[in-house]
Amino acid sequence: xxxxxxxxxxxxxxSDMKLVAPTIKEFTLVAxxxxxxxxxxxxxxxxxxxxxxxxxxxxxxxxxxxxxxxPSNTEAYKxxxxxxxxxxxxxxxxxxxVQIGDVLEITPPANLFAPLWRAKKHLLIAGGVGITPFMSYxxxxxxxxxxxxxxxxYRGKQTGAYADQLxxxxxxxxxxxxxxxxxxxxxxxxxxxxxxxxHIYICGPELLIEGVRQNAAQIGYPASLIHFxxxxxxxxxxxxxxxxxxxxxxIDIGAEESLLEALEAADLEIPNMCRGGVCGQCQxxxxxxxxxxxxxxxxxxxxxxxxxxxxSRAKSKTLVLDL
Amino acid sequence: xxVTPTKLETFRDDFTYTNSEFAIQRFPFPFPEDQYNYxxxxxxxxxxxxxxxxxxxLFDVDEHYLSEMHERGLVLAESPKRCLAMPHMDxxxxxxxxxxxxxxxxxxxxxxxLSKEGDQWHWQNTLLDIDDTFTFGDSSTLPMPxxxxxxxxxQGDLALMDQRDGDLFMDAGIVTCPADWSLAFDAGMSFSEWxxxxxxxxxxxxxxxxxxxxxxxxxxxxxxxxxxxxxVNARMDTSPEEYPHWGNDRASVTPDNVGEKVYLRVxxxxxxxxxxxxxxxxxxxxxxxxxxxxxxxxxxxxRLHRVMxxxxxxxxxxxGLTRYHPMLVEWLSQFDREQ
Numbered sequence: 228x229x230x231x232x233x234x235x236x237x238x239x240x241x242s243d244m245k246l247v248a249p250t251i252k253e254f255t256l257v258a259x260x261x262x263x264x265x266x267x268x269x270x271x272x273x274x275x276x277x278x279x280x281x282x283x284x285x286x287x288x289x290x291x292x293x294x295x296x297x298p299s300n301t302e303a304y305k306x307x308x309x310x311x312x313x314x315x316x317x318x319x320x321x322x323x324x325v326q327i328g329d330v331l332e333i334t335p336p337a338n339l340f341a342p343l344w345r346a347k348k349h350l351l352i353a354g355g356v357g358i359t360p361f362m363s364y365x366x367x368x369x370x371x372x373x374x375x376x377x378x379x380x381y382r383g384k385q386t387g388a389y390a391d392q393l394x395x396x397x398x399x400x401x402x403x404x405x406x407x408x409x410x411x412x413x414x415x416x417x418x419x420x421x422x423x424x425x426h427i428y429i430c431g432p433e434l435l436i437e438g439v440r441q442n443a444a445q446i447g448y449p450a451s452l453i454h455f456x457x458x459x460x461x462x463x464x465x466x467x468x469x470x471x472x473x474x475x476x477x478i479d480i481g482a483e484e485s486l487l488e489a490l491e492a493a494d495l496e497i498p499n500m501c502r503g504g505v506c507g508q509c510q511x512x513x514x515x516x517x518x519x520x521x522x523x524x525x526x527x528x529x530x531x532x533x534x535x536x537x538x539s540r541a542k543s544k545t546l547v548l549d550l
Numbered sequence: 551x552x553v554t555p556t557k558l559e560t561f562r563d564d565f566t567y568t569n570s571e572f573a574i575q576r577f578p579f580p581f582p583e584d585q586y587n588y589x590x591x592x593x594x595x596x597x598x599x600x601x602x603x604x605x606x607x608l609f610d611v612d613e614h615y616l617s618e619m620h621e622r623g624l625v626l627a628e629s630p631k632r633c634l635a636m637p638h639m640d641x642x643x644x645x646x647x648x649x650x651x652x653x654x655x656x657x658x659x660x661x662x663x664l665s666k667e668g669d670q671w672h673w674q675n676t677l678l679d680i681d682d683t684f685t686f687g688d689s690s691t692l693p694m695p696x697x698x699x700x701x702x703x704x705q706g707d708l709a710l711m712d713q714r715d716g717d718l719f720m721d722a723g724i725v726t727c728p729a730d731w732s733l734a735f736d737a738g739m740s741f742s743e744w745x746x747x748x749x750x751x752x753x754x755x756x757x758x759x760x761x762x763x764x765x766x767x768x769x770x771x772x773x774x775x776x777x778x779x780x781x782v783n784a785r786m787d788t789s790p791e792e793y794p795h796w797g798n799d800r801a802s803v804t805p806d807n808v809g810e811k812v813y814l815r816v817x818x819x820x821x822x823x824x825x826x827x828x829x830x831x832x833x834x835x836x837x838x839x840x841x842x843x844x845x846x847x848x849x850x851x852x853r854l855h856r857v858m859x860x861x862x863x864x865x866x867x868x869x870g871l872t873r874y875h876p877m878l879v880e881w882l883s884q885f886d887r888e889q
Contacts, residue, residue: 235771264769267828298826335769338828343714344638370687371641451715500766507716508766 236275237263241329242303247388248381251356252322253295253307259330263301268364269456270294270336272304273502276320280483287492288317290460291502293430294336295362304336307388309356315463315483337500340456342368346426349375352412352439354431355386360456361430362389365397376400378417380435383407414442421448429455460503461485462521467541471495471550472514486536495550497536504538511536516546551602554661555615555677561727562621567784569839573613574846577839578604578816580776584856586865592763595774595820598657604818608653608772609704610835611661615677618705618727621786625726626698629791631734635697635710635722642710643696643722644687645824646831650700675703697722706818706835709733711741713828716765720744721829727786727836729779729815730870735790749864764821764830772822779869780878781815784838803874808881809842812874814854841881851885858882 243255257263271291280286296305308321325331340360342349349368351361358379368375377397381387383405393401404410418439421427427443429436436455443453468479469486480489487509490497500506504522513534519542522535534546551572559566569577599605604612625632635643651673655664663674669686680703684691692699701708701724709723718741725733736744741761742752751757767773781788782799803811818835845851859879866875 235768264825266769267824267826270828336825337766337768338713341713341828344641344712345636367641498766506766507762 235335236332237335238330239263239304239333241325241327241331244325244327247307248356248386250310250385251307251388252310253305253388254321254325256304256306256331256333257302263304264335265301266294266298266304266336266363267338267341268298268367269340269342269360270298270338270363271340271360271501272306272333272336273500274306274321275332276317276324278316278320278324280316286316286484287488288315288320289488289491289502290317290321293340293359293363293456295359297366298363299366304333305362307356307359309386311460315460317460339501339506340428340430340454342373342428343426343454344371344373346424346452347374348422348425349373350417350421350425350427351375351377352417352427352429352431352435353377353379353381354429354435355381356388357429357431357435357456358388358393359430361428364428365393376402378402378404378412380404380406380412380431414438415446418442418446418448425452427453429453430457433457457503457505457523461487461538464519464540467544467546469541469546469548471548473550480540485538486534486540490536490550497550499537502537504535507535509535509537512549514547514549517542518546552611553613555611555613555617557613557617558620559614559617560621561617561784561786562624565784567614567617567838569843570613572602574839574843576603577844578776578818578837579844579850580778580814580816581853581857584853586857586861592760592773592775592821595772595822597772604835604837605774607657608820608822609650609657609706609833610818611654611658611677611705615705618786619678619702622702622724622726625787626702632726632789632791633695633698633701633724634733634737635695636738639710639712639722639827639829640689640696641687642712642824642827642829642831643689643700645826645829646708646710647696647700648686648826649822649824649831650704654704678703697724704833706833709832709834710824711830711832713765713830716761717741718761718764718830725789728789728834729777729781729817729836730788730790732790747868749868750862767821767823767830769823769825772820774818774820777817777819779815780871781813781838782811782874784813784840786836786838800870800873803877805877805881808874808878809845810840812841812878813838814841814844841878845882845885848885851882855879855882855886 238259239256240259241254242257245253247253271293273289273291276288292306294304308318310322311318353361384407390403404412429439463483466482470477478489478493480486497509499509507524510533513532518534519540520530521538604610651664654662661677665672671686672683674681689696707725711718712721720736720739723733742757745757785796788796816837820833822831
């Protein structure tokens with residue numbers, strides 16, 4: 228076995244754009260040529276955005292976004308982007324630069340958050356823009372006649388996309404909690420009332436995911452029934468540099484960019500999927516230096532000599548990588 | 551070139567299976583070097599492949615199509631459990647139907663035809679005289695369960711692996727020509743569990759790397775690898791369930807009949823991501839050729855000798871060759887005088 232199959236890309240055209248919540252914009256994407264493939268519920272795509280940074284220098288952002296359209300619809304994909312308060316540039320680019328008719332490059336759909344179809348019941352817990360992967364779950368769950376419940380937490384002044392539409396479509400199977408209107412979800416009570424063998428899926432801020440996991444641990448809910456997706460977008464940090472053992476090349480990583488982005492900018496092809504410290508594809512061997520691990524993938528032993536360049540950074544000024 | 555499959559040969563009892571000159575030429579000979587190296591050897595199954603080769607299309611339909619489909623029917627009649635699909639794999643089965651029917655009708659338009667009117671599909675397989683209409687995704691509109699329906703029209707064994715928690719689980723399949731493995735036994739197992747019996751590879755970390763590679767596979771980017779073993783007589787169904795019927799065949803090899811009795815059995819394994827279900831499919835397509843047929847090619851004969859001679863002992867044991875391996879090496883040595 229050699230390296231991974233080179234990833235291929237799709238060119239899509241933005242055919243529609245609309246605000247679906249005060250801070251969330253929805254994009255409809257159609258194939259530039261050929262057809263789109265059906266996808267599996269919970270899939271995401273990585274969108275490449277080519278723009279310029281604050282200093283006017285060309286820069287590429289790559290962010291993962293869940294597909295929220297019906298997975299059997301091959302006419303168009305839809306994604307929704309929340310404008311991040313502290314944006315590294317990606318969400319701002321999507322909100323202010325992209326126009327209808329623009330062409331974007333995306334990866335084919337990949338899935339790190341698929342429903343487990345063996346479950347007797349599916350409990351979906353969404354926080355804010357974390358509703359997006361569930362938007363693709365729901366049509367397939369309805370087709371299959373699956374037993375599910377959606378609990379949707381948001382702040383009506385910022386998020387809450389599709390809340391009315393979902394309420395209408397799902398009736399009692401959808402429960403809404405608008406924190407700006409004083410409604411909060413009692414997670415303990417919710418977990419306690421679930422029939423045995425209910426699988427729980429959470430997508431939203433870390434606080435929500437942790438809240439569910441802690442409550443579940445307290446009442447003895449099996450961790451194997453809990454699934455979550457958290458695209459930890461890479462957070463900024465101190466600048467550092469890496470030396471590549473095989474080529475001898477040295478690369479500087481700015482405060483605002485991730486190591487993976489810097490490696491890609493230097494034309495290295497690093498396998499990757501989630502770009503959020505979850506999937507494990509970009510795992511890279513570290514030969515020298517201290518790593519600040521920010522991923523959810525590496526085990527304690529691997530942390531001794533590996534880094535996930537999509538999110539993690541250096542503690543020391545420099546790292547030597549086995550690349 | 552490919553011709554319409556017409557012959558009906560047997561893989562049991564009187565073993566009338568034979569290969570044409572064309573089939574021998576395109577045989578996927580699995581040894582690129584004199585030394586057998588134990589590797590995962592996965593490579594992209596880039597389509598279309600070389601014309602007329604076994605790699606040309608997603609599914610290779612060859613001169614043995616009717617014979618293999620007939621043999622599959624015989625096995626299923628004797629042991630229906632060779633085909634199974636857990637209920638949560640229904641969508642994955644339909645993924646496979648869609649992928650296979652789209653590919654077959656595009657690659658072999660004279661033999662397979664597909665037309666769609668929304669969810670209403672019309673499928674014609676002229677080789678097997680099948681003409682069905684059904685509602686895509688609705689298993690009740692097929693004459694039999696979806697896994698069996700497509701499995702009876704595609705050469706090679708098929709399995710569908712569900713992907714959960716970064717692992718793969720063997721949760722559906724139709725397996726009637728296995729090289730000594732059992733779907734009923736492996737059903738529900740994880741990737742490392744069903745590879746448990748394979749020697750040497752665990753220590754090399756091969757399965758860990760393979761799993762990471764497979765779980766990241768993209769839609770429309772199938773990959774392939776070759777695997778091989780030896781079989782006595784051209785028997786397709788060398789399953790553990792049928793061991794009493796074929797285990798003894800090994801004792802029938804003599805220095806005089808090695809060339810006609812011993813077959814190189816090569817599996818072309820094509821792995822493909824299923825878009826709607828995120829499952830992975832594997833088509834394990836078996837090609838068999840007798841030592842006599844293979845050794846008509848001097849390069850292959852010489853290489854076979856060198857590979858067999860140096861085969862590590864654990865592999866000889868695992869592949870079940872212990873009994874006749876020395877005899878085979880001796881017989882092959884006649885083609886390798888310059889060693």
